[in-house]
Amino acid sequence: MNALADLLIALPELVLLAGSCTLLVADLYAKREGRRASLAIAQATLATSAAATVFVLWGTGGELAYAFHGLYVADVLAHVLKLAACGAVSVALVYSRRYLLERGLLRGEFLVLLLFALLGIMVMTSAASFLTLYLGFELLSLCLYALVALDRDSAVSTEAAMKYFVLGALASGLLLYGMSMLYGATGTLGLAGVAKQVATIGRDGAQHTFLVFGLVFLVAGIAFKLGVAPFHMWIPDVYQGAPTAVTLVIGSAPKLAAFAMAIRLLVNGLIDLAADWQQMLAILAVLSMALGNLAAIAQTNLKRMLAYSTIAHMGFMLLALLSGVVGGNWLNAADAYAAAMFYTLVYVAMALGAFGVLLLLSSRGVECENLDNVKGLAERSPWIAFLMLLAMFSLAGVPPTVGFYAKLAVISAAVSAGQIVLAVLAVLFSLVGAFYYLRVVKLMYFDAPKDAGVPAGDRGMRMLLSANGLGLLLLGIVPQPLMSLCFVAIKSL
Secondary structure, X not given: OHHHHHHHHOHHHHHHHHHHHHHHHHHHHOOOOOOHHHHHHHHHHHHHHHHHHHHHHHHHOOOOEEXXXXXXXXXXXXXXXXXXXXXXXXXXXXXXXXXXXXXXOOOHHHHHHHHHHHHHHHHHHOEOEHHHHHHHHHHHHHHHHHHHOOOOOOHHHHHHHHHHHHHHHHHHHHHHHHHHHHHHHHOOOEHHHHHHHHHXXXXXXXXXXXXHHHHHHHHHHHHHHHOOOOOOOHHHHHHHHOOHHHHHHHOOHHHHHHHHHHHHHHHHHOHHHHHHHHHHHHHHHHHHHHHHHHHHHOOOEHHHHHHHHHHXXXXXXXXXHOOOOEOOEOOOHHHHHHHHHHHHHHHHHHHHHHHHHHHHHOOOOOOOOEHHHHOOHHHHOHHHHHHHHXXXXXXXXXXXXXXXXXXXXXXXXXXXXXXXXHHHHHHHHHHHHXXXXXXXXXXXXXXXXXXXXXXXXXXHHHHHHHHHHHHHHHHHHOOHHHHHHHHHHHHOO
């Protein structure tokens, strides 16, 4: 009976796994390049997995539920992140279809790897043990390495995949070493057990030093997955070298997994070491905001510009994470962690919108990668230019887009936690970052077009991209429902 209950709690992952295996077999018989049947199976799998997530949430009443002897946890945070990840992957499939089809890259392996990467994300969001977390981390990472190298005829993609693989292996080693040290200090792999053991260890003595030493390696692994400085080396090269459809995937849903990993490890497992990891996150946040925004100014390649933008945005998210429990005071914790979650969800939506426009503009066999490619876009296609404007304004934090509210929530959390210096630095670096986003808007609206053609793209992609862009505006005007959902999710921990 317990085994059946465990399987029911893990129903979203089981549905996704079954659908992925079905797709793997069904694609063997796909004879058309369009692979409509394979795409339909993939989208049906995502929809069913999302429905299963809602079913489990309804069945548990939002209460905390453990499965598989404490290795797996189902709470509101996990369910919300799973739904967001399913939605992000589904949108990525719609945006990518035409781009991949025109380049002969719409193959079964892309769809299968994408679904297995999503499975890794879902496992990470429900991890209640070092073991589960590491398994999800490796499943996600291995799928992404392969996806980056999807275009086997491209030397640039192969080089990017090799860099990603080598640096990813190093990060996996750091993460595993940190976990092993914490296991040695606490004697347990379960995050709840680790939290109990850490609470009994004082701040003086060799055991605490040993814990902090392991924590350093753990934070390094998290920092690599988030892509924050100085562990950002892979981000620009991978974003530029991978096919734009794969860059869209890497820049969206995996950020949810990285946020879940940070919450599970630092908040669920090591909250009593908050004074130690907050100092590390403060350094990472400032370095990321500084390097990301300053380096992005010098970029002429749009994908590299958005890569450095990602580094800066993840630094903002870390600022909210380190503003939770300060000096043993929990009053600001829920607001700060909810702001971090809100920022991550919003960033995923912004990344989907920005890269979606690049995919649309690349859909006639020409890669839209450089700033010159968007010159005069407002003349060629006013609506697509407006959608890109919304994405750029939101990334820059210009009201009334949702990016402004997300940044405001993070800065408010930092100020409430007494992190005044960090909040001021965040505002200053945001002003610096506004330059390169507004430069894109200037090129679209005030420069003469280099290409007289109208962007292609099927109706479904255009409609979804329009909903994506307008959603950034609507969420900026009415952000409270999503923020309240994030607050409820954080309270469920």
